[in-house]
Amino acid sequence: MLATWDRSIRPAGEARLVIGVLGALAVLGGTAAVARAGEQAAAAAPAVPVPARVDSGDTAWVLVSAALVMLMTPGLAFFYGGLVRRKNMLSVLMQCLMLLCLISLQWVVLGYSLSFAPGTGLIGGLKWLFLSGVGLEPNADYAATIPHQVFMMFQMMFAVITPALIIGAFAERMKFSSLCVFMLLWATFVYDPVAHWVWGVGGFLRQWGALDFAGGTVVHINAGMTALAAALVLGRRQGYPEGISPPHNLPFAVLGAALLWFGWFGFNAGSALGAGGLAGSAFTVTHIAAAAAGLTWALLDWLKHKKPTTLGMITGAVGGLVSITPASGYVTPAGAICIGIGAGLIPWVAVTYIKAALGYDDALDAFGVHGVGGIWGAIATGLFATKSVNPAGADGLFYGNPVLLWIQIKTVLITVVFSFVVGLVLLKLVQACMGLRVSEHEERVGLDLALHREAAYTVID
Amino acid sequence: MLATWDRSIRPAGEARLVIGVLGALAVLGGTAAVARAGEQAAAAAPAVPVPARVDSGDTAWVLVSAALVMLMTPGLAFFYGGLVRRKNMLSVLMQCLMLLCLISLQWVVLGYSLSFAPGTGLIGGLKWLFLSGVGLEPNADYAATIPHQVFMMFQMMFAVITPALIIGAFAERMKFSSLCVFMLLWATFVYDPVAHWVWGVGGFLRQWGALDFAGGTVVHINAGMTALAAALVLGRRQGYPEGISPPHNLPFAVLGAALLWFGWFGFNAGSALGAGGLAGSAFTVTHIAAAAAGLTWALLDWLKHKKPTTLGMITGAVGGLVSITPASGYVTPAGAICIGIGAGLIPWVAVTYIKAALGYDDALDAFGVHGVGGIWGAIATGLFATKSVNPAGADGLFYGNPVLLWIQIKTVLITVVFSFVVGLVLLKLVQACMGLRVSEHEERVGLDLALHREAAYTVID
Amino acid sequence: MLATWDRSIRPAGEARLVIGVLGALAVLGGTAAVARAGEQAAAAAPAVPVPARVDSGDTAWVLVSAALVMLMTPGLAFFYGGLVRRKNMLSVLMQCLMLLCLISLQWVVLGYSLSFAPGTGLIGGLKWLFLSGVGLEPNADYAATIPHQVFMMFQMMFAVITPALIIGAFAERMKFSSLCVFMLLWATFVYDPVAHWVWGVGGFLRQWGALDFAGGTVVHINAGMTALAAALVLGRRQGYPEGISPPHNLPFAVLGAALLWFGWFGFNAGSALGAGGLAGSAFTVTHIAAAAAGLTWALLDWLKHKKPTTLGMITGAVGGLVSITPASGYVTPAGAICIGIGAGLIPWVAVTYIKAALGYDDALDAFGVHGVGGIWGAIATGLFATKSVNPAGADGLFYGNPVLLWIQIKTVLITVVFSFVVGLVLLKLVQACMGLRVSEHEERVGLDLALHREAAYTVID
Amino acid sequence: MKYVIGIIQPDRLDEVLKRLTEEEINLVTVSNVLGRGRQKGVAQVYRSHKEQGSLLKKIKLEIAVNEAFVERTVKAITDGAHTGQIGDGKIFVLDLPECVRIRTGERGNEAIG
Amino acid sequence: MKYVIGIIQPDRLDEVLKRLTEEEINLVTVSNVLGRGRQKGVAQVYRSHKEQGSLLKKIKLEIAVNEAFVERTVKAITDGAHTGQIGDGKIFVLDLPECVRIRTGERGNEAIG
Amino acid sequence: MKYVIGIIQPDRLDEVLKRLTEEEINLVTVSNVLGRGRQKGVAQVYRSHKEQGSLLKKIKLEIAVNEAFVERTVKAITDGAHTGQIGDGKIFVLDLPECVRIRTGERGNEAIG
């Protein structure tokens, strides 16, 4: 069903792109209205009847995968937390935990419906608000062999970790209350629509035939671009770049990276929504790409700085995981190695040269790794995808089909623009209403004490 | 089979309650005798023949769940360990690890048999001592689609973590040798009987129709009440409350909470003993309740102390997980949100006001969170349970059936009294024989060095 | 198919042993040649036609198991890392991470083929280089119900953690570049052949009927013996033994041990390659042996040093996991308890008395725990194995069959000699080419700063 | 002026701070140190390797005071830290010729309090 | 020779080090301390238990200098650490009769720099 | 009495403590410090950002001794810590007018040992 791209573009590609972006922006003004309309539209188009029966093996795997993806948010918290200064450790953990709570509830209340309920090409309907109608029977539109609620929970974990990724950009200086408000808005006006475009039945990018197996566009480009916007809007930390101490606890960052890697098996292989060959293939290429990217970054450090660094290796591995995400259901192990090498190289260049040259303070490289890595992954999917791995996918450029690459590029552009622009608008809005940045004094003291009245570690006890 | 309550009570409810408690106490004096008798009784009542066949998907899920629940004990060790003072860090880890080893073996030797072997209403028989007869074929009484040993292992992990929860009450001052002895007794004379009452075939609370999907009563109330007894018997730590330093490593506490949350998916959704709709439902409500409770506690902190705290948020989330435990197979997402809010609120009040008012030193709030949260969860099950989620369950008060609530309240009362009283008796017994508390000097030096000849961290190296 | 031993040995046992070792050494000189020959040999012997169909439950379980085993490498990194001095923390983490990346790629490129592709009795063929032919259909030779790639990935994780175990021997003094080169060679010339002997179709130890369910020989003896060689070749750390500070962060070591224990469920129960009774049995005995061994070591510490230590308990538990590994598909819970007690006792003696007496500096007891524990486990398999657990296995001495014990002893001897000798040769080779040990100055400064330009923790920030 | 350095047992810190407050000596700097003294350390055990652990955790206090306060400071520390057991610690009193308050630039006796 | 001890706010360390370098005072020893001063600590909250947190993180500098450098050292610290808010810290100047460079065995004024 | 402060390389601590013991100087207080000296730090690298790392880990020793022991103390530290390389460290000797043993209340020369 994802293979309908071949007749959809070429003629009116550009026009559609413009329409798409404009349309998407319109969402901001009238989500609910659009959504209601969508609901009616969907009602008209009956779903293809597929005999849906719960398979215990598939369900077991997706349940596990959902748990694994849930673990990625604390994993990310430690990955990020280990990199900040001691005085801000808890603030990072707290932000991630808060998103785990807050966005989970947003998802139950309206996020899932906006993303996946039958709707228009731009946004899901409101039929599944408060999970009404999301039961224990499979929904064959998304996964014919697992309970609908399990699919919903699996997707929830994606909705949670995506905003958490953005935290890396404004770490050590963002107001906590503003973060909560901003993230609620962002989940509703950025994440949910983009998830619908790419994965929702009727989503326009899905219609085009854009391939995004496990969220390169929806999760990584999306988060990465808003991260860039956030780094620009919030400005640099005091003393950046010289006056910022090195990571206060690299072992915690390694722990976080390990949990991310572990969880990513659920993220990517779980996206097969069943335990069979496709899951196995996604599992394989996920691991290989991470390994290749970790090695690549370490070697680049070795070349440039004479020594391979631990932080470099884990950053590379995470970059590899990011980049393989959209491709993970469509490429061979050889493709995965190529994608992994690119995922070590391109974000490395972004973080080493581009960030330094442009001077924005993307504190923990949320844009540099997730944005840049996500873009590479989406484009690489257009290069390396092959139907030999997944007949429901498409062939990429290296398998003789240039069209997919073009679709992927358009998808990237649309998402890049949409996430950046809407992210920026939302940030400005929150800034105007309640401010985004803590006071200079609070930043000096550290967010742990200033915003949470706690210290991560005791000095004397 | 859990729905047989309707004809069982009303007339003689109170009488049975009294008899039950007395009978349970009698267990202390003559477990073996009762058990042997029970065995005979059980022999008379042949199990209903159910065609039992191992299902690979169900088995996969319960294996994973057992592993997840096993991980909760180290998770708890870090959750608790991060909250104590530096000098007692290892003692907490060591206590949890020791229970993981000790109670696992107790379970193999006699615990599983006392809990689950056919027996009387009060205690299981001795038929399955040393796991004899616990083979690789399913036991349809408990789980018709997974190997009997897998069910036994899954249950083992519950038997391990329950006593570990109690540690929170007497942290930083309990003798290690006494802890080992006490916990062996407690597992045998408190945990195993209560597990049998609620889950064992023929257990009297199960007969009544009490609902406890994943152990609200057996695990949390049980541990929480003995924790209260322990806090009272052992007395306060030196310098409590002013002289106790804040948590020495909150990131470790967050790590522990994350592992607990992750493992709880196995705890609750694994309790469906198969990978299907019910597991999916349990998974969903577990997560939602945790999110709602974490948010609630954070908001209460925000209101009362002007700032939301990380420790508050993770405490709330754990509270939510505790409270949803008994209800997790019976309630809807909406019910889960309500239970979660209560689970943020009620333990918060207990910890903030009641503990301070009464002045006992429940060092890490084992009673405040597990006891109080467990009671709320058991009662809430009587409010929010609905057969629409699980036909094998029952409807609660809000679904028009007041009887279940009454059963749940009685169950709570019985367990509260039993765990508190027997816990107290066992503590006094151990106190009389070998003492419970370390010397004043050892407490000052810290248990790590005094009892284990180790230091958690080096100062200079 | 593992039960063909009874007619294979006795007559020419010793002769075969000698031939085997010599032949194995020949591998060093001409892996490729041998391999190509093997390929032809294999082509001649058509695989038994087994109807292979992917089972979703089995696949789910093996996917999860692969993820769990992957997590063991970071787990090991923390287990080891917590035990070294602060200044070498990252070096240990980095070494483990590097192996995760490097050996994964080696496995894709040639390791899997050398280990598992049809070949001779001594080495696999080259047919599956670059995973060519390793697809999503099951390969009935190894696992008839899961995709071949999933089997390959599961095995990859074993190939990764085995060399990582060796790190413990030369921690705090090995050059990083030499480590990378050495490990690549070791994986190719030691791990891959031994894996083939024991597990590969046609492998000669497999032909003999040697039992190694999850890698006692392939993983633990193999790594442990080379670890001993490494400790001898590299020599002692400066100041050893008095001048070495105690573990810098025991909680990290406990965390690592917990992750190892958790992951070991995948390691052992996953080796059943399906989710049924055998997996359940392996799961059960794995846990029980770990518990028994942890308790044993703690009690021995209690006896000898008056206090039980946390490090002792986790070391014992890991020892128990090591020792049960080869036996995990063949023994009863009672057997597991016996093996566990031995696994607490024997490595304890090795670490306490033998290491001290001989004076080599096996920094983190890679030989003492994995080598010694692995040998005990392999021999114990010959004692406690029973067909009642696994009809495809064999009966051990205590079940009336002395032959198996003899096979196991020979297998141990061959592996011990092979791993030690070839390990030594490779180490000497790398030493001659590029040196093995860091300079005295780098050792003093610490490897983190000297080799990786990083510090694990900030002192002031 | 004098610069008083006290080395005390970690668990006596709260008591000492309380006593100092009672004497209106509010300004104090505290740090972690390890001490080797008459007190024998407990042997630590790591995989049966005994580590004599001769360096024990102590707390170091530094208090700059005017002459008039010296005895009160010494007494407050002594009273708070005294248990009569080996390991109680020491107090060292150094001369302090000059003192500056960074905030105001004040010097000498005015700056110290 | 003098032994200058400075207690400053943690986030002023970089600035102070820069100023010291500008004055060609390159040798300095730095450590973590906790200080109780006029500055009121922020109350920490742990499960609704308020911990007054009267001990705040500070940085301690120790600099041994020849007499000629004393005022420059004091000024560099003051300039770098001054914010005008309570908690800025203190400088203590002690007499230093002797100093040895371990590497060369040099003593006194030659050893100090 | 004198108050001897030594700043040494971390890995020389064991050796210095051994030498002190040989000289029967058993009482000593040890702490972690960071030092900026002639020794150039190794640049640390974090995601290609170079951190000059001018502050290096050092160990600080504090030893209060009677006059008669001063030279022996200095010699023991010097002998134990000397490697001849930059970064070996310094010893500072301050006057110590008073000393109190908390356990007994003894003062002066008796209290110091």
Ligand SMILES: Nc1ncnc2c1ncn2[C@@H]1O[C@H](COP(=O)(O)OP(=O)(O)O)[C@@H](O)[C@H]1O
């Ligand atoms: N002469 C000294 N120089 C430096 N530190 C000392 C000296 N004497 C004692 N200390 C410090 O005081 C601590 C307590 O000393 P100790 O001799 O154990 O106690 P007591 O005075 O009760 O005999 C030591 O651990 C050490 O840190």
Ligand SMILES: Nc1ncnc2c1ncn2[C@@H]1O[C@H](COP(=O)(O)OP(=O)(O)O)[C@@H](O)[C@H]1O
């Ligand atoms: N008399 C003193 N003795 C020891 N330490 C002091 C003294 N006065 C100040 N300090 C240290 O200096 C720090 C800052 O002092 P504070 O009184 O808060 O600042 P300010 O001088 O700006 O009022 C204190 O936290 C403490 O560590």
Ligand SMILES: Nc1ncnc2c1ncn2[C@@H]1O[C@H](COP(=O)(O)OP(=O)(O)O)[C@@H](O)[C@H]1O
């Ligand atoms: N004048 C000084 N004041 C304070 N600390 C000093 C001084 N000189 C040296 N130090 C301390 O001693 C350490 C070693 O000094 P350094 O100059 O590197 O060694 P060396 O004496 O061998 O040249 C420094 O890192 C610093 O901590």
